[in-house]
Amino acid sequence: MGLGAIAIVAxxxxxxxxxxxxxxxxxxxxxxxxxxxEPTVGSDNTVFAVDLQSNVLPDxxxxxxxxxxxxxxxxxxxxxxxxxxxxxxxxxxxxxxxFGPVAPxxxxxxxxxxxxxxxxxxxxxxxxxxxxxxxxGVSLFAGPRQDAFFFDFFQFNAVIGGMAPGGFKPAxxxxxxxxxxxxxxxxxxGANTMSIVIEIPNSLLGETSAVNVLGLPVYKTWVTTNSKx
Amino acid sequence: xxxxxxxxxxxxxxxLIFASCSDDDDQMMAATPTCTDGLMNGGxxxxxxxxSCSPCETAVNPPDFSGMYAQVDFIGRPGINTxxxxxxxxxxxxxxxxxxxxAAAFQAVFEARLEQYHDVYAGLLGAxxxxxxxxxxxxxxxxxxxxxxxxxxxxxxATVLTTVxxxxxxxxxxxxxxxxxxxxxxxxxxxxxxGLTGRTPQDDVIDVSLILLFGGGDGARFxxxxxxxxxxxxxxxxxxxxxxxxxxxxxxxxYLGAPE
Numbered sequence: 001m002g003l004g005a006i007a008i009v010a011x012x013x014x015x016x017x018x019x020x021x022x023x024x025x026x027x028x029x030x031x032x033x034x035x036x037x038e039p040t041v042g043s044d045n046t047v048f049a050v051d052l053q054s055n056v057l058p059d060x061x062x063x064x065x066x067x068x069x070x071x072x073x074x075x076x077x078x079x080x081x082x083x084x085x086x087x088x089x090x091x092x093x094x095x096x097x098x099f100g101p102v103a104p105x106x107x108x109x110x111x112x113x114x115x116x117x118x119x120x121x122x123x124x125x126x127x128x129x130x131x132x133x134x135x136x137g138v139s140l141f142a143g144p145r146q147d148a149f150f151f152d153f154f155q156f157n158a159v160i161g162g163m164a165p166g167g168f169k170p171a172x173x174x175x176x177x178x179x180x181x182x183x184x185x186x187x188x189x190g191a192n193t194m195s196i197v198i199e200i201p202n203s204l205l206g207e208t209s210a211v212n213v214l215g216l217p218v219y220k221t222w223v224t225t226n227s228k229x
Numbered sequence: 230x231x232x233x234x235x236x237x238x239x240x241x242x243x244x245l246i247f248a249s250c251s252d253d254d255d256q257m258m259a260a261t262p263t264c265t266d267g268l269m270n271g272g273x274x275x276x277x278x279x280x281s282c283s284p285c286e287t288a289v290n291p292p293d294f295s296g297m298y299a300q301v302d303f304i305g306r307p308g309i310n311t312x313x314x315x316x317x318x319x320x321x322x323x324x325x326x327x328x329x330x331x332a333a334a335f336q337a338v339f340e341a342r343l344e345q346y347h348d349v350y351a352g353l354l355g356a357x358x359x360x361x362x363x364x365x366x367x368x369x370x371x372x373x374x375x376x377x378x379x380x381x382x383x384x385x386x387a388t389v390l391t392t393v394x395x396x397x398x399x400x401x402x403x404x405x406x407x408x409x410x411x412x413x414x415x416x417x418x419x420x421x422x423x424g425l426t427g428r429t430p431q432d433d434v435i436d437v438s439l440i441l442l443f444g445g446g447d448g449a450r451f452x453x454x455x456x457x458x459x460x461x462x463x464x465x466x467x468x469x470x471x472x473x474x475x476x477x478x479x480x481x482x483x484y485l486g487a488p489e
Binding site: 184 | 292293294295297298299300304305310314318321323324325327328331346349350352353372393396399400402404405407423426427428429451453462466469471472474475476482483484486488489
């Protein structure tokens with residue numbers, strides 16, 4: 001299995017979405033990760049955090065939001081898996097401009113910036129976070145952040161390549177970065193990513209009739225990056 | 230300019246309310262221009278701005294956001310495309326897809342990939358690949374309730390699981406605590422099990438995914454067991470990657486830690 005295994009390992013496969021596919025791998029539009037959560041118990045807000053790009057491996061695009069890349073958070077509120085609302089983010093001249101939440105002019109894989117529904121803008125941060133809060137209580141951020149993702153991705157490649165009869169390694173000291181070959185190593189420890197974070201009152205997103213498999217009301221959400229045509 | 234403005238103001242004033250204007254006339258002519266008098270005077274370059282006042286806002290053309298944008302990358306739940314798409318072309322197709330069409334497009338290839346992973350370990354264990362297959366997981370156990378053993382009539386078959394996962398969206402529940410998945414007290418009762426209400430940076434989404442893919446009805450099917458008690462694992466460890474959250478996280482916006 002020598003050659004086959006080598007070929008599999010040569011294909012860099014990184015979860016959660018980091019560097020996941022040949023078409024977008026390592027580009028400035030490469031989505032690394034996506035989080036959606038209630039910031040504190042009892043909060044009436046929802047936080048969306050989108051990570052683009054990564055410096056987890058050498059030679060990847062990292063460090064600059066491209067002006068021809070539109071990042072879109074899609075929100076389905078009626079359970080048909082079609083976006084009812086979008087929140088858009090796109091940079092211009094050192095600022096990240098946000099639009100929405102608003103019904104998009106068209107659903108699907110192409111669309112336009114919803115310029116008639118501006119939400120606000122924030123200066124793109126350096127190492128220190130600059131945040132803006134709009135009059136309607138929406139917080140905005142864009143800039144480099146730690147990549148919070150954790151995964152032993154080299155061992156994952158060995159596992160799916162059929163080269164790890166024992167599977168994953170047992171847990172060791174979570175703060176150890178030394179690969180001593182006996183415990184799991186977080187490949188993403190020390191990696192950074194370009195984050196876009198928005199905290200928005202649920203009242204601006206409205207009610208949802210979508211439910212999860214446990215029957216709880218949920219927004220069904222996903223993120224796309226889109227390149228100017 | 231100043232003279233002209235005052236003349237105009239005077240003329241207007243006189244026209245409208247002649248009597249009272251005459252009283253104010255001297256005072257008005259003698260008034261020192263200020264930055265709050267509502268007039269462009271005292272060398273100002275706009276009304277109450279410029280010169281010794283605060284700078285006038287220059288008219289800036291709004292940024293140009295025109296044009297059409299086309300999808301190049303996609304993410305819903307973490308790791309779905311990475312783990313369940315078998316090759317580069319499938320991954321590219323998934324990134325160009327929309328959720329409402331994903332189940333039809335990707336369920337079958339995801340299910341095949343899931344079985345392929347089991348075949349890898351069948352080979353390593355010296356077992357017949359046809360005999361080592363996905364087993365319905367703890368989601369079915371939780372849905373069936375505590376009286377079920379996790380294996381009997383478990384509804385979460387490979388087809389059911391990959392149908393759910395193929396429609397790749399991240400569910401987030403407004404006004405509920407966020408947990409990607411938490412099995413609570415674990416098998417067999419799963420006391421306090423909750424999940425599918427979103428994803429925080431701290432959620433161990435990889436271990437959750439591994440448990441749902443390889444954990445079987447009790448969540449621990451392939452977890453490095455030493456079945457013959459010789460001190461050596463006889464089954465592969467596939468239900469945890471052995472790493473935990475270590476990044477900096479803040480309790481305040483934007484939550485994610487400063488770059489390293």
